[in-house]
Amino acid sequence: MRALVYDNYCVNDDYASVLQIKDIPEPAPKPNEVVFRVRAAALNYDDIWGMRGVPLKVPLPHISGSDAAGDVIAIGDDVTGIKIGDRIVSHGNMSCRLCKNCTSGREFDCKKRKVWGFETGPLWGGYCEVTHLPEVNAVKIPDGVSYEEAAACSMTLMTAWHMLVGRAQIKPGQLVLVMGGGSGMGIFGIQIAKMYGCTVIATASGDKLEKCLQLGADYAVDHRKEDWHKQVFAISKEFAKTKDGIPGIDVIFEHIGGLHWNKELTLLKYGATLVTTGATTGYDVITDLRHIFFKGTNILGSTLATKSELEDALYWVSKGKIRPVIDSVYTIDNAAEAHTKMLRGNLFGKIIMKP
Ligand SMILES: [Zn+2]
Structure with a gap:
């Protein structure tokens, strides 16, 4: 062969x-x-x-x-x-x-x-x-899912699923920030959070913002701009007016690291969660610990997933709720x-x- x-x-x-x-x-x-x-x-x-x-x-x-x-x-x-x-x-x-x-x-x-x-x-x-x-x-592979789609899902989809469903345990109504929404991980992060009834802010480079919105993100912000986190916070303030009045993010889906890290911590609500699986722009980050202990922040690590999580995620691909x-x-x-x-x-x- x-x-x-x-x-x-x-x-x-x-x-x-x-x-x-x-x-x-x-x-x-x-x-x-x-x-x-x-x-x-x-x-x-x-x-x-x-x-x-x-x-x-x-x-x-x-x-x-x-x-x-x-x-x-x-x-x-x-x-x-x-x-x-x-x-x-x-x-x-x-x-x-x-x-x-x-x-x-x-x-x-x-x-x-x-x-x-x-x-x-x-x-x-x-x-x-x-x-x-x-x-x-x-x-x-469930019926209705092609070989190409199944291959495109496996590692990336299960990793994103384990982060949001297995670790962060997202719930309907939460405001979720998906960092790098235009990446392989982010594409699934956006769709999983939407399927769970969350409101999604995705960050991406300028050329991928429209694609994030097409995948279902409610808002898309250019994270190459210095003040991207201020834009995200402004969106969370507007969102809070329709809910409980408390601005900030409930769950951050993080796989980028680097200079964004500390800005992400400033965006979290009290008792909120950041789940991380990677560090594509740098792992040696600066952390202002006050954002963690004052706010009771949950920092969760995550890597890959169980076989049953992959099976669960593929089921939703077969139902058309997640699109590779x-x-x-x-x-x-x-x-x-x-x-x-x-x-x-x-x-x-x-x-x-x-x-
Ligand atoms: Zn073992």
Whole structure:
């Protein structure tokens, strides 16, 4: 079968210098595994970290791809819940299922956790014609959801779902601030918060504001402007007039970090919540602690999600309440171009790659 493989890490993000199409044997299922023909896979930033070999030396030779969807073509002897012909998508959080974290519903905190297609290998990921997963990491794709949509959802949708539903426990009527609403995470953050009956302010760069509104955000603010937080607070004041008169934000969906962090803290109401899963513009932030202890602020960390959260979120995709956004579709033959596009960040939605 054809697979997108690299044998060495790249320098200066020259992906074309390391990516090759190779012919390798199709995998056979281990007793607990399903083997599936990949129909669509979605790019994630961990593909780039993998090729760089930084911050982690991934196993070589390597096949990337953590979000893959396709048709099951073989199953191991111990597989009971999935049959040949089922449409599945990967739940890329591969945990031991035995440790205390796993058995208390925190599989994302498993010390043995590996992200499939990033930390796994050699030659074990989604950018190939046929791949394999433990049954427990395969989620059935609901009817009405395409392979491309399922792949575009998996990692990003479940991460956003766990932040807002699992951790922040959003409620109808709350005012939610989605930072980076034009990003892969933000696209789902906006839609999840709207589905839960919240009012949503999204921040984005100027060229993505209109798209945030089309996804359902009630307001969109350009976070590249120095005083973006003042605009958000003014919106919250207006919103409060129609509710309880208390300005400020109930829940902030944060994955940016950097210079925005302390401004975000000033926007929270007393007893409000900030949930964070990333730091794309910097992790070494300044925090005015008065915003935390005076106001009884909840700062919640979040990473990935449980398999059942992915299943819950996909149900709402099948009902049309959450819509994955696909920026573009490539084949593995043009993978270097696809990854360069992701690196440059000039995209709205997920990049899909097909074998
Ligand atoms: Zn575990």
